[in-house]
Amino acid sequence: MSNQSAIVKYFDAEAISKITAIGYKPLSLVEGNLVGNHRSPSHGFAVEFAGHRQYSPGDDIKHLDWNAYFKSDKYLIKQYAMETNFVGNILIDVSATMGFEYEGRRKMDYAAFIAVTLASCITRQNDLVATTFFADKVIETIPQTGAQEIIAKISSTMENTEPKHPSSFGKFLNHIGEQIGFRQSVFVISDFFADPEEIFAGLKRLLYNHNEVILFQIIDPIEMDFNVKGRVELHGLEEDEKLEFEGQNIRKSYNKIFNEYRSYMESESLKLGIDYVLCDTSENFGVTMARYMNERVIKGI
Amino acid sequence: MQFLNPGMLWALPCVLIPILIIIFLKRKKVVIHWAAFPWMKQAVLKKKKKVLKENWLKLFSKMLLILAVILALLNPMFKGNGGSSNVIFIIDNSPSMGTIVGSDKRLAKAGQFVLDFTQDHNGEVMIYSYSNELVQHLENFTLSDTQVKGAIEEIDILPHAGGIQGLLQLLNPTRMPLLNKADQIIIISDFQQDWYAIDDGIKKQLTALTSKHGVSFVQVDPRVDVPNISLNSFSIYEDGIFSGQKSWLYTEMENHSDMANQNRYRIFLGDEVIEDLLVNLNPREVKVIKTPIQIESTEWINLFGSITSDALTFDNRRESTYYLKGGFDILILQDSILTSDTKVEPPSLYIQAVLKSIMNREQVNVKVADTYDIESENLSNYDFVFMIGAGVETDTQKSILLDYLNGGGHVISMLDASSERAPIEGLYAPFKAESQPQNIDRQRVQGTWLSFMDGDDMKPENISFKNSFVFEPSKQFQAMLFADRGCIGYTEVVDKGMHAVCGFVPYRKSSNFAFNPNFVQFLNRLVWSIYKPASHTEVNLVNDFVHVSNYNPQNNYTLVDESGDPLQLLSEGLGEDVVLKLPNYLRAGIYSVQENQDELARFAVDRESGDSNLLVISDSDIEGYKSIGIQTFEVGEDTVSNIRQSLTWLLFILLGLAILLELYAHFLRKEA
Structure with missing residues (x-):
């Protein structure tokens, strides 16, 4: 029952059918166990x-x-x-920052939809999916499988995991780099709210093993444009601190700093041959994914 | 620094409004659990100093703006140091300035003010006095105290009224050659007459003046010092005696109850008031006391006497007395039974007492006769005839009364309304409630008659004797009214040759109605109504006319003053319209108009016109002056250095500063 309800929660049949139709094909060579x-x-x-x-x-x-x-x-x-065949490794960030919610939009939910859709798409084309939920460490792992059951497992885990741990990309990516091995697809679904240097250092390890890495950065629009007026009190989700200020006074400055970071993420990804997908939580995830998948198809030709 | 509008000091806390808003907004904040915290922290730390600076600047600029607005409303002034400005003093030396306040005359106070002012003054000083002419005392002078003192001592009270209109006409370079050089014009007066009634014309003139010079009004002995007249002192009108009709004075006091609270009054003793007094209160004489007035006690005003000196005492008083013109010859026909009744005073005594209290004793000639003596009396000798408890009983009596009525006579019938002796028909019948005669609608009659003199219905406002009590057959209009009021029965009775009744007053035999104020008031109104056209002098008319009935060009008409000196009267007009014209100028006093040495009329001429109002400066008056740029000061506080200059520039500095701060804050924001 719980699996079914989880499927109901993060299973978007329409999006899945669209993405499956496009399909996911690794752009580089892959090493699988089966024909x-x-x-x-x-x-x-x-x-x-x-x-x-x-x-x-x-x-x-x-x-x-x-x-x-x-x-x-x-x-x-x-x-x-x-x-x-190939193994798609889906790494899902469940750190505290992924618990951010604004005007009913929760990043964790968005990440769950992407993960479920990806897993569904890959398993339907008879490939394997392995899923890892992480924060500062591995929180939960679903071993690689080609069965559709993984969708329910991912959904259930996402639903039951409380985003409370701090992020530690460096530590985690080093660890997972050893686990994943060679020539696989690695999907990292996160907001990447950590030190970008540390993130890319970890990702380089994955690339070294000839893995194809795709980053899904999930960001709420309010995080890109801090359009909050009046007095604001911010509590850090991972920090035990709070800030108090006039929203309109900080907006410009914050937007500038944040977008510099995001641009860095994008440009550095490009430089390393990593696919970077910006996921705006105000946009339907299916649309975002379809756009990306189509781009891949074009790129593959 | 002082403020012309210190009331606005209460608005100063408004400067704190921006702070309060900030505190209020701080309390109202949005709490967000934020993911991208490090970047936000970085932004906040980066902006913190600038934002703080900007916020402080914005706060200060807002506070400065509010302060500037409040200052503008406060109209701040600072004490002048005398400087080297050229000052023209205009000192009011009209009679009211002669009033002694404390130990000094107002004029002396004004002089002292000038002396004090000139002590620190380096510029040129011109001193003028003014009552209705501008007299120069000191001009273009290198000052020394002695010289100023000497100039001021020259100024003496002149027997003319001062007024702003006259002064403004005189304030021109033709009369004051150095007017254009003057920086400041200081007008020192008690501002007693017409100064506060600024009409549009005066306002324009004053505005023109203030556009060229600084104009200051320095008020000596402001009227706010006039002792209190409490409303209680007029309680006579509240105890029922005059219920329903308040006197002009009482109404005036009521209208200015706000001023009463501030010990400020407006009492007008001008023409309108005198008219009001004569018509409504009907004192036998009215003494009009011209200003200046010092009200020292709060006695009642004697309703039927003059405004006595017991109630108001006057300093430097000038009195005018108004008398009734001519006199009254009255016949009281009284039933002999009433005269012989030893248990009660005969009503004629009361009537005489009341009439004599209304008019001068000498002016009232009363004769009391028995009812049956109508035939032996020449009724045409009397102005009106009272018939007390009496009616006509023979055709001869009837025709005599009818002749009298047709000749313009007036009959007032008085009836003991409670009497059981009412005959079946005639005079008594209509007034007896129990035995209403046929054809008379008592209800309709009710509104026009006085049921009982001591009854509640007998109120002055219910008396409409002009139409109902005074029957003048010669005036068709009044006769018609009389009939309309349901008194047809009377005329029918007259036609039958039984009674002639024109007006009636029911009374209770047993009551002492002479002390009944309603009755007194009734008689007052009755008498003055009948004689109003020639009853008293017109106030302040120097071009008066004397109407003389039966003018005979063969007779000698003269005007005789108090000392008996005759003045010639000129006749104007023809036939019945002939009037005798008084000389254009009459000195104040009492005059009589004589025809071949027989007095036709007597009247008084007021000594002077104007200067008769006691006016108190009100806040709105002061506001009126302020609005046209005139500063007003009172001698006695911090007088000399109180000639202040406006700090308008301070407002501009504050406003400029606020704008600069705002611009800088904007620049900071942009930079950030």
């Missing part, structure tokens, strides 16, 4: 011809290309491209 639809870095003997290589002793002679031998008088072995 799948995605190009593998390994060469095998399958359907699609990939090229020739010199015969070396021990090779099965049945793979010799005799036609080539007669033309070039060389022993050449025929090679074919190998196709495999």
Whole structure:
């Protein structure tokens, strides 16, 4: 029952069907355990011809290309491209800042919708999904699976997790970098409210392992444009501090500082070949995701 | 620094309004649990100093703006140091300035003010006195105390009234060659007459004057010092005697009850009041006391006498007395039974007493006769005939009365309303409630007659004797009215040759109605109504006319003053319209108009016109002056150095400062 209700909460059938239709294809080579639809870095003997290589002793002679031998008088072995499946690692930030809610919009909910939709899309194309919920440490892990059940698990976990831990991207990304391994897709869903240097240092570790990294930065519009008038008292979600000021006095200055940070996130991602997706919580997540997926399709062509 | 409008000092706390708003807004704040805290903290820390500075600047600018507005309303002034400005003093030396207040005359106080002022003054001083002419005493002078003192001592009271209108006409460069050089004009007066009644014309003139010079009014002995007249002193009108009709004076006091609270009064003893006194109160004479007035006690005003000196005492008084013109010959026909009744005083005694209290004793010639003596009396010798408990009984008596009525005579019938002796028809019948005669609608009659003299209905305002009590057959209009009021029965009776009744007064035989104020008032009104056209002098008319009935060009008409000196009267007009014209100027006094040495009329001429009002400066008056840029001061507080100058520049500085602060705050905001 709980799974069903969780599905009901974060399961948006319309968005999922749209995203599944577009589909997710890794832009780089992936290494999976099973034969799948995605190009593998390994060469095998399958359907699609990939090229020739010199015969070396021990090779099965049945793979010799005799036609080539007669033309070039060389022993050449025929090679074919190998196709495999991939593992999509969804890393979901459940730190305290993700609990931010303004005018009924909660970042955690937005993140949950994205995660569920992604997981649904990937599993439907017979690929695997592994999910990790993190803050300053790993809070919860759902092992990789190709079953649709993972949707319910993600939804249920998101619903039941209270965002109370502080963020620590550096520590977590180093840890997860070791766990994930090579040539996989890594989706990081977070507001990335931490030191950007630390974040990118961690992400570089993932990139080093030839992983494809996609960042979903979830930000409320009020965080981008502090349009609050009158006297404001701010309490830090991760800090035990409060600030008091006139909203209109701070707006300009804050907007400038915050957008500088966000621009840095965007430009640094571009520089490292990381996909950066800005998710405005006032916008429907399905629209945001579809836009991104379409961009990928175009990029893939 | 002083303020012309110190009442606005109460508004000073308004300066704190911006602070209160901030405190209020601080209490009202939005609490948000914020995710992007580090960036916000960074922004706040970065902006904090600037915002704080900007906020303080904005706060100060707002407070300064409010302060500037309040100061503008306060109209701040600072004490002048005398400087080297040229000052023209105009000292009022009209008679009212001769009033002794304390040990000094007002004029002396005015002089002292000038002396004090000139002590520290380096500029040129001109001193003028003014009552109705401008007299120069000191001009263009290098000052020494002795010279100023000498000039001031020259100024003496002149027997003319002063007034602003006259003064403004004189204030021109033709009469005052150095007027254009004057920085300041200081007018010192008690501002007693007409000074506070600024009409549009005067206002324009004053405004023109203030646009060129600083004008200050220095008031000596302001009228706020006039001792109290409490409303209780007029309680005579409240105890029922005059219930329903308040005198002019009482009304005046009521109208100015706000002033009463401040010990300020306006008492007008001008023409209108005298007229009012004569018509409404009907004293046998009215003494009009011209200002200056010092009210020292709070006695009652004697209703039927003059305004006596017991009630008001006057300093430097000038009196005018108004008398009835001519006199009254009255016949009282009284039933012999009443005369012979030893148990009660005969009504004729009361009537005489009352009439003589109304008029001068000498002016009232009363004859009491028996009812049956009508035939032996020449009724035409009498101005009116009282018939007490009497009616006509024979055709001869009837025709005599009718002739008298047709000749313009007046009959007032008085009837003992409680009498059981009322005959079946005639005089008594209509007035007896129990036996109403046929054809008479008592209800309709009720409104026009006085049921009982001591009854509650007998109120002065219910008396409409002109139309109902005084039957003058020669005047059709009044006769008609008389009939309309349901008194047809009387005329029918007259036609039958039984009685001639024109007006009646029912009374209770047993009551001493001479002391009944209603009756007194009734007679007052009756007498003055009948004789009003020639009853008393017109006030202050020097171009008076004397109407003489039966003017005979063969006769010698003269005007005789108190000392017996005759003055010639000129006749104007023809036939019945002939009037005798009085000389254009008559000195104050009592005059009589004589025809071949027989007195036709007697009247008084007021000594002087004007200067008769006791006016008290009111706040609105002061506001009126302020609005046209005139400063008013009172001698006695901090007088000399109180000629102050406006601090308008201070307002501009404050406003400029506020604007600069606001601009700087704006700049800071922009920079941030």
